[in-house]
Amino acid sequence: MQKKKEHPKVKSQLHPRSQHRERYNFEVLKKSSPELAAFVAPNKYGDDSVDFFNPDAVLALNKALLKHHYGVEFWEIPKHYLCPPIPGRADYIHNIADLLKGNGSEIPKGKHIKGLDVGVGASCIYPIIGNYEYGWSFIGSDTNETAIVSAKAIEQGNSNLKSNVEIRRQEQSNAFFKGIIKPEEKVDFTICNPPFHASLEEAQKASLRKLKNLKGKRPSKALLNFGGQNNELWTKGGEARFIKDMIYDSRNFGKQCFWFTSLISKEATLKPTYKILQKVKATDIKTIEMGQGQKVSRFIAWTFLSQQEQTDWIHKRF
Numbered sequence: 671m672q673k674k675k676e677h678p679k680v681k682s683q684l685h686p687r688s689q690h691r692e693r694y695n696f697e698v699l700k701k702s703s704p705e706l707a708a709f710v711a712p713n714k715y716g717d718d719s720v721d722f723f724n725p726d727a728v729l730a731l732n733k734a735l736l737k738h739h740y741g742v743e744f745w746e747i748p749k750h751y752l753c754p755p756i757p758g759r760a761d762y763i764h765n766i767a768d769l770l771k772g773n774g775s776e777i778p779k780g781k782h783i784k785g786l787d788v789g790v791g792a793s794c795i796y797p798i799i800g801n802y803e804y805g806w807s808f809i810g811s812d813t814n815e816t817a818i819v820s821a822k823a824i825e826q827g828n829s830n831l832k833s834n835v836e837i838r839r840q841e842q843s844n845a846f847f848k849g850i851i852k853p854e855e856k857v858d859f860t861i862c863n864p865p866f867h868a869s870l871e872e873a874q875k876a877s878l879r880k881l882k883n884l885k886g887k888r889p890s891k892a893l894l895n896f897g898g899q900n901n902e903l904w905t906k907g908g909e910a911r912f913i914k915d916m917i918y919d920s921r922n923f924g925k926q927c928f929w930f931t932s933l934i935s936k937e938a939t940l941k942p943t944y945k946i947l948q949k950v951k952a953t954d955i956k957t958i959e960m961g962q963g964q965k966v967s968r969f970i971a972w973t974f975l976s977q978q979e980q981t982d983w984i985h986k987r988f
Contacts, residue, residue: 683961685764687803689739690757694719694731703734728753740802744827748816751792756799759863761960762933762969763799766859769929769958769971770988778858778988781807781834786927788846788862788916789813790837792820796861797835798828807834809857811850813843846919851926858987860920861969862932864912910939914946917972921950924974928983931971940970947972954980 684691696718700707706720709727713719720727729747735756736742747753766785771777783806787796790810797808810825812818818839825835838850851857913932920930934940940957947955952972959968975983 684757685761685960687764687767688757688760690735690760694735699731699734699738702738703730706730706734725753732756736798740798741830742798742828745793745798745824747792747820751817751820754791754793754795754863756795758960758967759795760799760803761967762861762863763796763803765958765960765969766800766861766929766931767804769931769956770858772984774984774988777804779804779806781805782987783807784809784857786811786847786851786857786860788850788860788932789864790817790821791863792817794821794824794831794835794837796863797831798824801831801834805834808836809850810835810837811840812837813840815839844915846916847923847927848919851923855926856987857927859929860927860931862916864909864916864932864935909935910942913939913943913970917943917946917950917952920972921974925979927973928975928980928987929971929973931969933967933969935967937968940968943970953977 696706696710700710709720709724709730710718711720720731722728732753733742733745736745739756767777770783783804785796785800785806785808787808787810790797790812792814794810797810800806800808810821812821818837822837825831825837840846840850842849846862847860913934916930916932920927934943934957944955947970952974953976954973956971957968958971959966961967973980
């Protein structure tokens with residue numbers, strides 16, 4: 671066994687309100703979810719851990735985290751669907767709360783605050799965290815039928831989500847808000863975790879690089895340890911094309927939504943995205959950086975509301 675590694679008590683790069691700033695307490699998590707125990711063992715430093723390259727172990731850890739931190743009663747996802755890293759997903763939600771707060775004194779909370787998760791996925795993760803932390807209600811949309819069925823099962827399997835989350839099927843593969851946001855319906859924010867890669871090959875190469883960096887040797891094949899279907903991990907044109915198309919669709923709903931947002935994986939995507947937002951005359955654009963582990967992630971936010979319309983929105987809805 672190698673010399674025990676010293677760990678900082680707090681993961682300072684995570685959002686100050688995050689429940690995941692301290693190292694995983696596996697004893698507590700095993701009490702919340704006994705099935706996790708089968709996957710917990712000392713690592714080479716003697717610390718309790720799980721094998722993050724074992725999809726079953728990651729799934730069991732996620733179930734335990736969701737049960738312990740967010741009161742989740744039921745959470746199952748289909749095999750090979752994306753199993754999300756929860757601390758990073760929570761950071762996006764907490765930063766959305768700060769975005770809504772703006773220069774105000776309090777974060778808007780309660781079910782009257784409504785978010786739209788574009789591509790809710792099989793895990794329904796953002797509605798789970800957003801509802802628990804801030805009491806928000808959500809619309810979750812997806813084009814994938816299996817993801818829709820799974821997200822609906824999670825919504826129905828958790829009493830607090832039943833009256834606060836509505837899952838809607840996006841019937842048009844090239845639409846984001848059209849067919850989802852109803853006429854006269856208002857949403858306070860949208861969130862999206864877009865497919866980052868332009869192809870399966872690109873996704874596998876990225877996974878191989880990640881494994882090599884973490885394990886110190888080149889693995890023989892790509893193991894996407896968080897799973898993921900093609901519509902979750904890659905799309906024609908990659909994230910830049912995906913976000914571009916989303917921005918153009920958002921123009922038609924500029925008075926029905928306060929803040930549109932999307933994660934951006936690659937810093938190089940920012941410059942062309944800003945150009946498109948200026949072209950479509952977004953009135954305010956923000957880039958919010960988030961730190962998780964050794965990497966910096968970010969999301970971009972834009973609105974079409976004038977300053978007066980933003981003030982009116984806050985007074986009426988917040």
